[in-house]
Amino acid sequence: MSQPVLSVKDLSVVFHLRRGDFTAVKSISFDIMPGEVLGVVGESGAGKSMTGTAIMGLIDPPGEISSAAITLNGDRIDGLDEESLRKIRGRRIGMVMQDPLTSLNPLFTVGEQLIETIRRHLPLNQDEARDRAIALLADAGIPDPASRIDSYPHQFSGGMRQRVVISLALAAEPELVIADEPTSALDVSVQAQIIKVLKRLCAERGVAVMLITHDMGVIAEAADRMIVMNKGEIVETGSVGDIINRPKMDYTIKLIEAIPSITAQNPRYAAAVAKGHSFASERTGDPLVVVENLAKQFDLSGSLLARITGRRKIVNAVNDVSFTIQRGQTYGLVGESGSGKSTCARMMVGLLPPSGGTVRLEDTDIWSKGAEKKRRSKIQMIFQDPYASLNPRWRVGEIIAEPMRALGIARKPGEIAERVADLLERVRLDPVSMRKYPHEFSGGQRQRIAIARALSSQPEFIICDEPTSALDVSVQAQVLELMSRLQEEFGLTYLLISHNLAVVRQMADAVGVLHNGNLVESGPVEEIFGAPKADYTRMLLDAVPDISKVA
Amino acid sequence: MNDITPSAPKSRLARIIDSDIFYSYRTSPVAIVSSIVATVLILAAVFAPWIAPYDPFNPRTLNLMNGFTPPMSESFSGSFFLLGSDHQGRDVFSAILYGSRVSLMVGLSAILFAMLLGVTLGLIAGYRGGLTDTIIMRIADVQLSFPSILIALLIFGIARGIIPPNQRESMAIFVLIFSIGLSDWAQFARTVRGTTMVERQKDYVSAARIIGVKPVFILIRHILPNVLGPVLVIGTIGLALAIIAEATLSFLGVGVPPTQPSLGTLIRIGQQFLFSGEWWILFFPAITLVLLALSVNLLGDWLRDALNPRLR
Numbered sequence: 001m002s003q004p005v006l007s008v009k010d011l012s013v014v015f016h017l018r019r020g021d022f023t024a025v026k027s028i029s030f031d032i033m034p035g036e037v038l039g040v041v042g043e044s045g046a047g048k049s050m051t052g053t054a055i056m057g058l059i060d061p062p063g064e065i066s067s068a069a070i071t072l073n074g075d076r077i078d079g080l081d082e083e084s085l086r087k088i089r090g091r092r093i094g095m096v097m098q099d100p101l102t103s104l105n106p107l108f109t110v111g112e113q114l115i116e117t118i119r120r121h122l123p124l125n126q127d128e129a130r131d132r133a134i135a136l137l138a139d140a141g142i143p144d145p146a147s148r149i150d151s152y153p154h155q156f157s158g159g160m161r162q163r164v165v166i167s168l169a170l171a172a173e174p175e176l177v178i179a180d181e182p183t184s185a186l187d188v189s190v191q192a193q194i195i196k197v198l199k200r201l202c203a204e205r206g207v208a209v210m211l212i213t214h215d216m217g218v219i220a221e222a223a224d225r226m227i228v229m230n231k232g233e234i235v236e237t238g239s240v241g242d243i244i245n246r247p248k249m250d251y252t253i254k255l256i257e258a259i260p261s262i263t264a265q266n267p268r269y270a271a272a273v274a275k276g277h278s279f280a281s282e283r284t285g286d287p288l289v290v291v292e293n294l295a296k297q298f299d300l301s302g303s304l305l306a307r308i309t310g311r312r313k314i315v316n317a318v319n320d321v322s323f324t325i326q327r328g329q330t331y332g333l334v335g336e337s338g339s340g341k342s343t344c345a346r347m348m349v350g351l352l353p354p355s356g357g358t359v360r361l362e363d364t365d366i367w368s369k370g371a372e373k374k375r376r377s378k379i380q381m382i383f384q385d386p387y388a389s390l391n392p393r394w395r396v397g398e399i400i401a402e403p404m405r406a407l408g409i410a411r412k413p414g415e416i417a418e419r420v421a422d423l424l425e426r427v428r429l430d431p432v433s434m435r436k437y438p439h440e441f442s443g444g445q446r447q448r449i450a451i452a453r454a455l456s457s458q459p460e461f462i463i464c465d466e467p468t469s470a471l472d473v474s475v476q477a478q479v480l481e482l483m484s485r486l487q488e489e490f491g492l493t494y495l496l497i498s499h500n501l502a503v504v505r506q507m508a509d510a511v512g513v514l515h516n517g518n519l520v521e522s523g524p525v526e527e528i529f530g531a532p533k534a535d536y537t538r539m540l541l542d543a544v545p546d547i548s549k550v551a
Numbered sequence: 552m553n554d555i556t557p558s559a560p561k562s563r564l565a566r567i568i569d570s571d572i573f574y575s576y577r578t579s580p581v582a583i584v585s586s587i588v589a590t591v592l593i594l595a596a597v598f599a600p601w602i603a604p605y606d607p608f609n610p611r612t613l614n615l616m617n618g619f620t621p622p623m624s625e626s627f628s629g630s631f632f633l634l635g636s637d638h639q640g641r642d643v644f645s646a647i648l649y650g651s652r653v654s655l656m657v658g659l660s661a662i663l664f665a666m667l668l669g670v671t672l673g674l675i676a677g678y679r680g681g682l683t684d685t686i687i688m689r690i691a692d693v694q695l696s697f698p699s700i701l702i703a704l705l706i707f708g709i710a711r712g713i714i715p716p717n718q719r720e721s722m723a724i725f726v727l728i729f730s731i732g733l734s735d736w737a738q739f740a741r742t743v744r745g746t747t748m749v750e751r752q753k754d755y756v757s758a759a760r761i762i763g764v765k766p767v768f769i770l771i772r773h774i775l776p777n778v779l780g781p782v783l784v785i786g787t788i789g790l791a792l793a794i795i796a797e798a799t800l801s802f803l804g805v806g807v808p809p810t811q812p813s814l815g816t817l818i819r820i821g822q823q824f825l826f827s828g829e830w831w832i833l834f835f836p837a838i839t840l841v842l843l844a845l846s847v848n849l850l851g852d853w854l855r856d857a858l859n860p861r862l863r
Binding site for chain 2: 018349350351372373376379380381383384385388389390391392393394402403406407450453457
């Protein structure tokens, strides 16, 4: 084969910190061939983004590239001065970043940004550059590019914006594109399209791509070859099919096993079928939570005047949603961003009064007068971001004890300490942890603390709003396993809200699909996933990138 | 049972020595020098009765014959004056020690009062939002559009008008603290309101609301500890400003009564003699005020940088 587009030899990135040196990337070497898509996968802190940043020459002090030979089509590009590096970035290496909102300048139209980039790097005049920009946008799948070119970034949706970013990265005909989590901020349905666009454009132009992501599914869809990184080192390199189907290293095997698959049947359903029972009939008849015609409208009218004159702008966030959750079961609520999942959760937990409809817990309307006490003691919530859901100034013991104190479950300090220690053990943390602060724990450990806090008020019904989407896959598997075990132990009922369909299929007994505030479909998990009736559900399921699709 | 065994918690002292703040302190010469200067000045003020060689406010010990003695010299009656004496034969060094005591006391009380008021109103405005927020913050905006010394003068004037003449002398210090404090609360309210609005959105507040914790307790126990960082910074810088405000008011003659001279009073007395050659009466109180304000201000600056990770 010809010479590689990018060749990295012995790259190390060291941060000189106060407590000694921290090596973020440990002497890694790899090549990318022309037209090849190289996937770099790893969990947070694996050094995958750092590798991309180092290739671009964007490591800032106290970081330092300690030893390396990075060559781009035969030219050494490490250790160049800032001026020469600037000529390489954009011209010879294009970049696609995670957040399309921040990688475009909000004050310029996308056309101005594209034309500027094209003219800086290519000898074209204004009109030629504009024609080229329109062609690029058309290639990236933006409808009506000739008029959209004069729009500002905020006038595009997230997915369209990411298409613009891809056109921008390809504007100067680079030899290599580094895409760092290009689809992580997008919904599944959009994610699939973006991956296709990126792959097609690069194949057409023979551009090599370094695709950095934490999502093995994305790699499986898009990449030819892949690198698995862990703690700054390369664990395994090989073709995507080889690694996913025949992983050699322990770390890779564990990583792949931890990924819930969208095609795997619900384990409890499978077990019931194996025993010859019917899954559905075994688990009906005792509803704990009944949601009827739930609706929420937000009034976005700006001024008082607009409200008086009646020019109101009302958004229906949730529209006439009804479903029932059986005692001891898990109901999964899936949908893309803006579908009203979290608004439903906030209405069901007592944070946001509904505009219409009822939420009944054991036949008590939780929003009726006098129901506060029942609501507070029986419903709990686990939040998405374990960094924001624990008060950083409180000790873990105080955090977990708060619901007991507030609801008067335990009052004596000795009794409280005993209960907190017990809860910590149940979520598999050392009881000594109660004297520490949240920042001393990792994301997964913090989520366990949040679970312990939710259990502290002895609830029957726990709403889990994206409980694992901020966590790495291996940690996600542990947290989900813990949640299932606690469900059996305490007979808990869960409402599991997630955009991750695979997680929902694995955990839920029944599922509801939300789309623009409407419940599109609702029913037993295997009916929805096995034989979806609504077009929207089918589209969602098809869009999920999955490692099992790799031959 | 436990698959995760964290290390045992550290002791409080070890935690402080190991902290990033303490590290930033150790590596900042400005912070070290200014904290030493501030500590020396504050200790000298606190222990003034034990350090001062003379009691400058006991008329019996004053001897007019000792007036205008230059620094580092012996007077007519054989007393030694380290920093010289003023027109009444008062030891300038002792006067400064007692004067900074008054200045510090007034400055500290005023800033604590402003902090209490500003933080409380800021928390309420930020948490409640809506009309409450609008009313509180508009008042703050109006107040911030006046020079604060003007506000202090105004409040001082009104207060003197209300208080009966025979109590004016004894109430003067409290009026001073009240007027400086009231002219300074808006800074705190603004900062706290902004931070509160950010913290209110966070999930730990939702978690507390779910179990029915009352808003007052959410504000005091959850949000307050998280907004105190910036408050500490403007508090420190505000302390320097409050000390200067007190000195300015006393210099203008509307501050502390003459029987309890502060640094500002001493400067006012001293400036009468500046052009007749007795420079020390003005110079030493003035330099003390500068050192005190500067060291506290630099400490505040350092604290702001140390608490803001983006500036590190």
